[in-house]
Amino acid sequence: MADLLDITEVTRMTGLTARALRFYEARGLLQPVRDSSGRRQYGTAQLEALHRIMAMKRAGLTLAQIQSMTAGPRPDLHSIVAAQIQVLEAREREVAAARELLASILSRIERNEPIDVATFCSLIRQGENAMSQVKLDALASQYMSAEQNLAFKEAVQALPADFDAEVHDRKWQALSARIKSALPLDPGSPAAQAFLDEWNELAAPYIAACSAEALKGVSNMHEHIEEWDREVDGPFDAEVFRFHQAAQRARDAMHGPADR
Known part of the structure; x- marks a missing residue:
């Protein structure tokens, strides 16, 4: 060699x-x-x-954790062990959610209750939602402080009663798909700015509900989106998010920063 x-x-x-x-x-x-x-x-x-x-x-460590551990002359053993504990705790939550899902199916079988198509779909959806929430909780613990995480959870609870998160996410996914199919796109172009308007409209309910502390935590998490976007099934991926940032910077350059 x-x-x-x-x-x-x-x-x-x-x-x-x-x-x-x-x-x-x-x-x-x-x-x-x-x-x-x-x-x-x-x-x-x-x-x-x-x-x-x-x-x-x-081993389950994030890129941010790897960067931190390899930055010094010697590995930080405390950080390595703490990070591994976080990974194990996240896996424990995943196992608990999976066990609950399987127990609900087993209970129906033991009671000789028929498992129809609708029930299977409901159970599958419940399981997927549980897994997604577990992963989101793990992400929040990695990229947000405890105070920021709590502030964000309070913001979600403060959303209007008629706010349908699933419908909202589907709209965001559809917008993301349209953006992705249009890329590459000049961030300052009319088409890009129109996409930005739609994006900001979808983000508005969350921004209105979030405190400055919550927004800071969410912003930090998304600044590391390349590290986790393949692990969590979110409404947009890293490429689309970076396009949104570029489009916003182009608007700020043209008109000056605005509150958003």
């Missing part, structure tokens, strides 16, 4: 994508050397760092 591998060889031999390698590099976790033509090269030190990143990721 050569002392240095180029990015194509690393992707072929590890199964990782070039996009993933560049992402870790952009986050400061991986520092490839460059050859005379500027092409990325990976040696023993870089591959050792990559192995460490992937091992921590498989």
Whole structure:
């Protein structure tokens, strides 16, 4: 094996994508050397760092936690153990939710009650919602302070009684799908600004209900969206969220920042 591998060889031999390698590099976790033509090269030190990143990721740690643990000269053992405990607690909640779902099915079977299509759909939906909530709770504990998390939960409870979160999410998903199909799009274009109007209208009920503390926590969580958007089935993904940010910056540049 050569002392240095180029990015194509690393992707072929590890199964990782070039996009993933560049992402870790952009986050400061991986520092490839460059050859005379500027092409990325990976040696023993870089591959050792990559192995460490992937091992921590498989252990359930977030990218933010990995960054924190690898920033100093030596790993922070306290942080590693605390993060692993958080992961285990999240898994415990997932298991508890799954057990509750299966128990409800078993109870019906034991009572010889028929399990019709509607019941199965209801149970599946309940299970999916439970899993989503478990994952959201785990995310909140990672990216929000306890005060911010509590403030956000209070904001959700303060939403109007006639607010239908499921209908709202479906509208947001539909908007996200339209945005994604239109990309790439100039953030300052009329089409992009029209999308921004729709987005801000959907965000308005939450913004109105949230305190400054809650908004700060939500903002921090979404600034790390690339780390978790594949783990949680939200109404929009990282690409669409970054487009929204770019469109808002374009509007602010044209008209000045506005309260939103």
